[in-house]
Amino acid sequence: MKALVKYQKGAGNVRLQDMPDPETDSGKVILEVNSCGICGTDLHVFHDTFKNYPPVILGHEFSGKVVDKDPALKGIDIGSRFSVLGAIAVSCGNCEYCNNGEFMFCRIRRGMGHGVNGAFTKYVSVRPDQLYFTAEHVSDDVSALVEPFAVAVHAVAEIARVTYGDTVLLSGPGPIGLLCLKMLVAMGIKTIVAGTSEDQERLRIAENYGAFRTVIVENEDLLEVVQEETAGRGVDVAFETAGAQASASNCLNALRPLGQYIQVGHFGKSVVLPFDLSAFRQLHIKGSVGYTRATWDRAISIINEGKIKLEDVITHRFSLDEWKTGFDLLEQKKSLKVLLYPD
Incomplete structure (x- = not known):
């Protein structure tokens, strides 16, 4: 699959390249990415001013639909649409910060898009506990904005x-x-x-x-x-x-x-x-850095109830091939939220 990859340390060093499709590991689901927003953190990774672990696929603000899963997983239907909490892709689950919900400070934490493979691609593999359901009336694109809104x-x-x-x-x-x-x-x-x-x-x-x-x-x-x-x-x-x-x-x-x-x-x-x-x-x-699980629950409640509209925050939409145009618009302050779509 085509993916936007930080392929080595240093400023720049980002390109589109072929990456293996993720496998349906034990206890995980495969999502087909609907859209993924460009974040300021992606720019920091591009410039190498935010810790990253290349080679790694960028992108962490996204929604997707389930296209495959571990058969042992119950309660998750093929075709269901979810927003994804990518920040907990890796965490210990046992330290004082994980235990009190402040997982952002877990010493071993790595998030999608800089620490492990992210969503500027077609398919991603995630755990069920990373999946958050948004109401059916919420668009795919707004579902991709749960992360920055949180x-x-x-x-x-x-x-x-x-x-x-x-x-x-x-x-x-x-x-x-x-x-x-x-x-x-x-x-x-x-x-x-x-x-x-x-x-x-x-x-x-x-x-x-x-x-x-x-x-x-x-x-x-x-x-x-x-x-x-x-x-x-x-x-x-x-x-x-x-x-x-x-x-x-x-x-x-x-x-x-x-x-x-x-x-x-x-x-x-x-x-x-x-x-x-x-x-x-x-x-x-x-x-203020990131969020907690409780924050995600609150953010999704606000979105589902229509209390705050997010559609007008999206100013540009591009294919993944046009990623550099999207990055440049954000860097030049000529956009708000830019969404990239996999081919």
């Missing part, structure tokens, strides 16, 4: 403490940032979205999603805007979703004393920040 749900609804009446700064209107915005708007939170001049189209989309105000940081003084919109108080919560030094600095400076800083974006390198503010303003600083 990242946003975790950051906004589980890591942060956001209260009606708060003013929030969301810095970085990329795909994850705008999924966080959808959550915040649904919760009735006044949200200022900041980006660079390269983010103009994404900021326009943020306005359509319900952002209270958008700021192009080269054109307006973000901190003046924050002071204006908060009567000089500062924002209650700042979500850094860009993974950029200037963005993180703006978030820290925009916060009120005792405010919350939530780091969602990945820098992929060391950065210099005004970290004394964490002490001088007694800030609550938290990281």
Whole structure:
């Protein structure tokens, strides 16, 4: 089968090549991939700024239908459609983190698309415990977005403490940032979205999603805007979703004393920040990475009930052969969610 593979360490070193079809191992099912989203992590793997284990097939945001399975497995029908929790492809299942649901911190964990073979291909092999059912009225493409949406749900609804009446700064209107915005708007939170001049189209989309105000940081003084919109108080919560030094600095400076800083974006390198503010303003600083199983249950419940629409987050659709076009659009901030389809 054709697959998009990180074939060796180093920047780049990604290509389409033939890979063996997965076998129906004991206790596993074979899914035919419907579609798979390009994630910022895929770009980090491409640039070799995120740990990876080549040769490995990229891609981890996907849905698929069951085409084969271990005959001993019960309760899983051929033809059924599932979203897949790829982050637990490898985990010990016994450490303190696995036992309390925080599998992201298992020392041996490897996820699909960087640690083990992912879904930028036609077929994948997964365990039944990785399968999550979405309602029949949910499209295949939206089912592929459960994974990135769960990242946003975790950051906004589980890591942060956001209260009606708060003013929030969301810095970085990329795909994850705008999924966080959808959550915040649904919760009735006044949200200022900041980006660079390269983010103009994404900021326009943020306005359509319900952002209270958008700021192009080269054109307006973000901190003046924050002071204006908060009567000089500062924002209650700042979500850094860009993974950029200037963005993180703006978030820290925009916060009120005792405010919350939530780091969602990945820098992929060391950065210099005004970290004394964490002490001088007694800030609550938290990281948000991935999700838990409970997050996936919550995210799918929101999607199934139609509380938040995700179809409009998909801006481009390409065949797997056009993967580089999709990667470039995301890198150049000319897209939100790009889906690739196997041949």
